[in-house]
Amino acid sequence: MQPQPDPFALADLRRHLAEAALRSAPAAVGQVSFGASGLDAALGGGIARAALHEVYAPATADLAAATGFAVGLAIRAAGLRPILWVRQDVVDAETGRLYPPGLTELGLDPGRILLVRARDAEGVLRAGSEAARCSALGAVLIEPWGQPRRLDLTASRRLSLAAEGSGATTLLLRAGVSSQPSAASTRWQVAALPSRAQEANAPGDPAFRITLLRHRGGLGEREWRVEWCRDRQSFQDSEFREQGAATGRQPSANEDRASPDAAPLSRNVVSFPADRPAAAGGEDTDIRRTG
Amino acid sequence: MQRNALRLVDCDQRALALGLTRDLTLADARARIPSLIAIEAQPEADEAFLGRLAAFCDRFTPLVALDLPYGLLLDITGCAHLFGGEVALHGVIARWMRAGGLAIRAAIAGTPEAAHALSRFGAGGLVPVGQDEAMLRPLPVAALELTAETVIALSRAGLKTLADLDDRPSVALSARFGAELTVKLRRTLGREDARITPLRPPPACVVERHFAEPMLDKEGLEDVIARLIAEAGRVLEQRGEGGRAFEVSFFRSDGAVRRLMVETGRPSRDAPAILRLWRERVETLADPLDPGFGFDAVRLSVPVCEPLDTHQPSLDGQPSLDRRAVEDEAVADLVDRLVARFGRDRVLRFVAQDTHHPVRAAKAISAALPASTIAWPAPEPHEPPTRPLQLFEPPQPVEAIAEVPDGPPIRFRWRRLIHDVARAEGPERIAPEWWRDGSPEPMRDYYRVEDAQGRRFWLFRIGFHEPEQAPPRWFLHGLFA
Numbered sequence: 201m202q203p204q205p206d207p208f209a210l211a212d213l214r215r216h217l218a219e220a221a222l223r224s225a226p227a228a229v230g231q232v233s234f235g236a237s238g239l240d241a242a243l244g245g246g247i248a249r250a251a252l253h254e255v256y257a258p259a260t261a262d263l264a265a266a267t268g269f270a271v272g273l274a275i276r277a278a279g280l281r282p283i284l285w286v287r288q289d290v291v292d293a294e295t296g297r298l299y300p301p302g303l304t305e306l307g308l309d310p311g312r313i314l315l316v317r318a319r320d321a322e323g324v325l326r327a328g329s330e331a332a333r334c335s336a337l338g339a340v341l342i343e344p345w346g347q348p349r350r351l352d353l354t355a356s357r358r359l360s361l362a363a364e365g366s367g368a369t370t371l372l373l374r375a376g377v378s379s380q381p382s383a384a385s386t387r388w389q390v391a392a393l394p395s396r397a398q399e400a401n402a403p404g405d406p407a408f409r410i411t412l413l414r415h416r417g418g419l420g421e422r423e424w425r426v427e428w429c430r431d432r433q434s435f436q437d438s439e440f441r442e443q444g445a446a447t448g449r450q451p452s453a454n455e456d457r458a459s460p461d462a463a464p465l466s467r468n469v470v471s472f473p474a475d476r477p478a479a480a481g482g483e484d485t486d487i488r489r490t491g
Numbered sequence: 492m493q494r495n496a497l498r499l500v501d502c503d504q505r506a507l508a509l510g511l512t513r514d515l516t517l518a519d520a521r522a523r524i525p526s527l528i529a530i531e532a533q534p535e536a537d538e539a540f541l542g543r544l545a546a547f548c549d550r551f552t553p554l555v556a557l558d559l560p561y562g563l564l565l566d567i568t569g570c571a572h573l574f575g576g577e578v579a580l581h582g583v584i585a586r587w588m589r590a591g592g593l594a595i596r597a598a599i600a601g602t603p604e605a606a607h608a609l610s611r612f613g614a615g616g617l618v619p620v621g622q623d624e625a626m627l628r629p630l631p632v633a634a635l636e637l638t639a640e641t642v643i644a645l646s647r648a649g650l651k652t653l654a655d656l657d658d659r660p661s662v663a664l665s666a667r668f669g670a671e672l673t674v675k676l677r678r679t680l681g682r683e684d685a686r687i688t689p690l691r692p693p694p695a696c697v698v699e700r701h702f703a704e705p706m707l708d709k710e711g712l713e714d715v716i717a718r719l720i721a722e723a724g725r726v727l728e729q730r731g732e733g734g735r736a737f738e739v740s741f742f743r744s745d746g747a748v749r750r751l752m753v754e755t756g757r758p759s760r761d762a763p764a765i766l767r768l769w770r771e772r773v774e775t776l777a778d779p780l781d782p783g784f785g786f787d788a789v790r791l792s793v794p795v796c797e798p799l800d801t802h803q804p805s806l807d808g809q810p811s812l813d814r815r816a817v818e819d820e821a822v823a824d825l826v827d828r829l830v831a832r833f834g835r836d837r838v839l840r841f842v843a844q845d846t847h848h849p850v851r852a853a854k855a856i857s858a859a860l861p862a863s864t865i866a867w868p869a870p871e872p873h874e875p876p877t878r879p880l881q882l883f884e885p886p887q888p889v890e891a892i893a894e895v896p897d898g899p900p901i902r903f904r905w906r907r908l909i910h911d912v913a914r915a916e917g918p919e920r921i922a923p924e925w926w927r928d929g930s931p932e933p934m935r936d937y938y939r940v941e942d943a944q945g946r947r948f949w950l951f952r953i954g955f956h957e958p959e960q961a962p963p964r965w966f967l968h969g970l971f972a
Binding site for chain 1: 821840841871873876880882883943946
């Protein structure tokens with residue numbers, strides 16, 4: 201008779217193993233790998249550790265995905281060292297404030313985060329460059345809002361030099377702006393990607409469609425689909441590669457399913473107006489109270 | 492307005508000479524002196540002024556207390572010699588006050604109560620050591636600051652002066668008027684000493700510089716502060732302590748006092764680091780240090796001290812600490828610099844809270860405070876995230892279409908955009924914590940949903956779809972990565 205494994209002990213063991221793996225990854229190695237074989241192979245092992253990297257969200261709505269991607273990179277870059285996060289106050293208002301239980305769910309212990317809240321872009325840059333110079337930090341996440349005038353080529357060059365000097369991976373997270381010239385080593389655009397469904401069509405692990413916009417090593421623009429696996433503390437692309445076209449088809453299939461004249465609306469449905477009457481909307485008036 | 496009439500609260504010298512007294516009704520006073528200038532009493536403004544005056548007097552001694560409503564008490568023990576003795580200090584203070592347009596009566600005596608009695612009911616001045624009783628015995632009983640009834644009762648008994656009281660057996664007095672009277676008498680006559688409670692607690696370590704001429708030069712000032720910090724560092728080192736906070740007070744020659752504080756996350760006496768924090772602090776000032784006509788004195792006080800051991804550097808010049816400790820030190824230094832620049836409430840760390848309420852599950856506290864010991868709940872292995880990365884507080888109302896009675900939303904409109912739900916999971920019912928809220932907050936049914944573009948949301952519904960009931964309301968609470 202096989203003894204029943206204790207799920208908590210297993211989870212603990214997994215975490216210990218993940219931590220041990222992170223600890224054994226030598227800090228001297230100058231690269232942060234993604235853990236996704238296809239991606240790492242294309243990038244020649246990963247992205248430079250002591251450098252500035254930019255993560256763009258094409259639309260404000262994708263900022264949560266871009267943030268998740270940046271958190272994943274920071275986890276892989278930081279090992280067990282603290283992560284400093286600089287955030288402009290406006291970001292909290294636009295996309296919600298950082299929620300520590302959500303960070304735990306992505307595999308980052310919120311106790312390791314130092315959060316600096318800055319009122320304006322100048323404060324963000326100042327705190328960011330101060331932090332990027334600190335070699336004791338594992339990663340620095342800098343999150344200004346919009347396109348501040350102060351964040352020009354000189355400012356990004358300064359951040360880049362600070363990161364090169366200290367070895368702290370510096371990630372500049374930007375929303376709602378188009379890609380700008382900068383001194384960053386790599387520039388990524390991250391959008392949300394429909395996840396692989398769990399049982400009963402539940403949303404699965406966070407998935408991203410990432411595009412490499414700029415690479416100092418000279419790689420051309422390329423797109424990958426990756427998933428963040430918390431238990432292994434790594435990105436994964438195998439599932440998306442294997443399914444290939446099937447994965448690519450999935451979102452459009454869902455779109456069909458959710459479109460107004462498709463299956464769901466034949467079910468018992470009712471609309472609930474929130475702060476204004478739904479009838480004012482227009483699009484959904486014709487599908488109200490079909491059930 | 493006292494006892495149903497407007498009354499005079501206080502009169503100046505000229506009004507007193509004309510025969511007006513305190514507590515006279517305004518109508519009577521106007522009848523006697525038609526040209527009377529009456530100004531409404533502002534006790535708050537008086538107290539605020541007294542507070543500023545107390546800050547000014549900080550330059551004479553760190554122990555200053557308000558003696559409401561009209562006076563200040565300065566504990567000058569051990570300070571008088573810095574100003575050339577008690578007589579000279581008395582003169583210095585009187586000169587300053589006169590220069591500021593104030594008429595004061597000051598007394599220096601052995602106990603706070605004696606000085607108070609002398610300045611309010613006597614001629615003021617200096618009580619030579621050991622002469623307290625002789626000087627104070629002739630004062631009226633009112634000098635004890637007793638209630639009006641007690642004073643009347645005492646005078647009816649023929650006890651007019653402190654000497655009269657002192658000559659009676661104290662047992663009989665305390666039996667009739669309470670123990671308070673005899674205690675006050677003993678203190679006023681200098682037989683019992685109770686120290687004042689200073690307005691600002693005395694710091695653990697103080698160093699200061701007084702300038703012969705008011706100091707205007709900015710570089711010179713920074714040089715002075717650097718020296719003060721180094722001096723305080725030496726004092727702390729001798730004690731085996733480090734400061735957690737350093738406060739610099741600037742005493743301007745016109746009496747204004749400006750105080751600036753820098754704090755460190757752990758005890759420190761590292762002069763260059765503290766000076767760096769100080770520069771950060773000065774740089775961020777919205778209103779820069781205004782020297783006006785110059786500063787008379789600069790004081791550095793260390794209000795909070797904690798034990799700090801000396802590190803012994805190893806002989807080969809290598810740092811004897813392991814890498815981890817050095818890194819912790821570097822991060823603590825960074826936090827101090829950021830706190831000095833952005834303020835305590837802007838450099839934060841997260842601590843877990845022992846609750847299942849999603850909003851209260853985490854708190855951001857100042858990074859300068861120690862971390863809590865509550866562990867973060869571990870996520871379920873192999874399960875996708877069940878809590879969002881970003882949380883809206885308060886939740887944002889959305890319009891949603893959902894399957895009745897308790898299905899997940901099929902489509903919803905948030906910020907004017909329609910999102911078609913492709914995947915959903917729920918409901919996860921979260922009950923309010925009535926033992927904390929007090930008010931009956933409604934139950935929430937949470938859903939994890941993903942729209943056709945792959946954006947993941949955390950929505951909840953309040954209420955159920957029931958006939959004869961208001962339709963349920965939907966809110967967006969967070970965004971998943």
